[in-house]
Amino acid sequence: MGCICGARGRENPHLSRLGEILDKHRNDAGFLIPVLQEAQDAYGYLSEDVLEAISTEMSVPLSQIYGVTTFYSQFRLHPHGREIIKVCHGTACYVSGAEGITKGIAEELGIKVGETTKDRLFTLESVACLGCCSLAPVMMINKETYGRLTSDIARGVIKKYE
Numbered sequence: 125m126g127c128i129c130g131a132r133g134r135e136n137p138h139l140s141r142l143g144e145i146l147d148k149h150r151n152d153a154g155f156l157i158p159v160l161q162e163a164q165d166a167y168g169y170l171s172e173d174v175l176e177a178i179s180t181e182m183s184v185p186l187s188q189i190y191g192v193t194t195f196y197s198q199f200r201l202h203p204h205g206r207e208i209i210k211v212c213h214g215t216a217c218y219v220s221g222a223e224g225i226t227k228g229i230a231e232e233l234g235i236k237v238g239e240t241t242k243d244r245l246f247t248l249e250s251v252a253c254l255g256c257c258s259l260a261p262v263m264m265i266n267k268e269t270y271g272r273l274t275s276d277i278a279r280g281v282i283k284k285y286e
């Protein structure tokens with residue numbers, strides 16, 4: 125059976141890529157998380173349009189989809205910035221001062237964790253272990269890792285990206 129999203133895609137070309145993703149997973153039992161991951165990769169974040177289309181096409185209540193997207197921190201419901209700052213809050217980083225680093229960056233940028241600056245330059249995220257605990261406390265900006273941070277060092281790193 126063809127994807128109804130194909131028709132939707134003609135109405136709204138923005139959703140045509142989603143139609144392909146849904147077709148690929150239409151017969152998978154555990155389709156929801158892979159569909160959400162691929163939709164986020166395709167669009168950068170999960171907009172209301174995209175979530176409503178997934179709900180309609182896959183017959184999943186919108187409330188269930190929001191439940192999943194808000195439970196897993198990997199999902200973004202808003203557009204993210206050009207630079208994504210991930211401050212590690214795993215155990216080693218937490219005991220080494222991750223909270224203070226996050227607070228310092230949040231103050232520097234004027235946003236809270238999970239938010240994006242108005243100029244869409246930075247998004248601040250708090251994440252689980254980044255896999256380099258010996259460098260704790262650690263943050264990543266896009267694919268670059270910065271370790272043995274203090275709040276001042278972290279603020280200095282951020283300034284380099286402005």
Ligand code: FES
Nearest residue numbers: 212214217254257
């Ligand atoms: S706990 Fe932060 S890198 Fe492992």
